[in-house]
Amino acid sequence: MADIQNLEKTASQIRRDIVRMVHAQNSGHPGGSLGCTDFITALYFEILNHDSKNFDMNGKNQDLFFLSNGHLSALWYSALARSGYFDVKELSTFRTLNSRLQGHPTTKEGLPGIRVASGSLGQGLSVACGAALSKKLNKEDNLVFTLHGDGELQEGQIWEAALFATQHKIDNLIATVDCNGQQIDGPVDKVMTLGNLRAKWESFGWIVLEMNGNDMADVVRGINEAKSLTGKGKPIAILMKTEMGMGVDFMMGSHKWHGVAPNDEQLQTALNQLEETLGDY
């Protein structure tokens, strides 16, 4: 059984890392990162079958994760460091010159845990499809996970990949959509509505599940349910309801903190709301 309390403690530390990293360079994307922290924490500290100490690009006999909405880099870097891919001290180099922690994730600087660059949206699902097919050819029974923003689904390539995954029966793939309802220019429904997402994915041939992305117990339950449905000939999508900025009251309920860093005073307010559980980097 998952230790939900422990996962929540880890999530609190990761949220602290995120706001500190973004504050330090006055640059980055805290809103979506805070919203998806519970999901990424559950994935890296409970779900994934992975070897953080011996990162290998091919990831044979391991589960793989692709962050398609690469602007959640602060969140991903924190989770990678906290789960042992690299020293947490390196988080202080986020977005600085000569850092492996680029503004958006890349393989070029050799940061362990990253298998493809992301940032330009809509590409991660295609890459995950390829990696999942590679696992099938290699007769591995591991799974491939992805995370996407809901705004990201406006990219046509996502739906090309959705067709492809069904056509080729990629049933070792679990794609999670962060449904926070926000994007840079405002609410998703006002910018470019996605309509009925469940119906869309289902009509593309996917199994669709839902979970509350800010309830750790429900996240663990949701992903485990998805895992139980793999291997049945269909790809799986999880529509994950989240609140942008979750954990920091003044960042919640708006798209305004998508790509804005807190100032000194706001940082203190944020940190006062987030328990330091594993020691700051």
Place this chain on the structure above:
Amino acid sequence: MKKFDYSEKKDTRSGFGAGLYELGKTNENVVALCADLIGSLKMNDFVKDFPERFYQSGIAEANMIGTAAGLTIGGKIPFAGTFANFATGRVYDQIRQSVAYSGKNVKICASHAGLTLGEDGATHQILEDIGLMKMLPGMVVINPCDYNQTKAATLAIAEYEGPVYLRFGRPSVPNFTPVDQKFEIGKALLLDEGTDVSIFATGHLVWKAIEAAQALEEKGISCEIINIHTIKPLDEEAVLKSVSKTKAVVTAEEHMMNGGLGDSIAQLLSRKLPTPIEMVAVNDTFGESGKPAELLTKYGIDTKDIISSVETVLKRK
């Protein structure tokens, strides 16, 4: 000059198809993808005999490129095939981020490049693909000249670790290079030695360069002919060696002047060995429908254009 001969004309895309089929038999890590153009890319044999390693991608090239990038994770060597226009311009950002920047071992296999696609017209006749691909850091750009060389190049790029753009075409052209030649990526091929001018040609224009050199020989002009099958990395040593001897240059390609082979050679020479140069290439225009031969003539990239460019550059020596 040396005598060049060929027994038959063949399309370079069939050389790709033959190479891919051989790889299917010899390298179990080779997988293939195609965006609804199996017949045009001559991938039928691979699809038939290795269906478990072939992924029909439909008319969805962006996803095909991303899927190819993903297949490398786990050790596969994906060959993704479609028309050159859809393999480059349509999916530039997918190649840039998921393949080139990510350093993935993807082979982008592009057929029907250039004007010689013919009747389908300018929508399909990409003349910018070499430029687009050579600008990407780490991307190898290969444009072989005939069937045998395209087959050899297809085999060679499977052995090379890293992203490659392999460009070939639709029309049947003289198949004059050796069967079962060894293809060395980045190694220019000196086809014939000469003293008055160096002609650097790539792809379908290599044979045209040979024809031009034959005509020029009758006028007493000695041409050195060099086949630049790999545009990036450019064999700088071979270029400089030839040019330091001939002191005059003509480049020939079925591509836009901006961003093409001539542009790469001019860039090298202007830095290291300034030399008069003329470029046989398409000059800032789109193509149109027509027969391949008619198009080469109309757009100024035929044998006679190489001849006149040589005569022009010799006056500038």
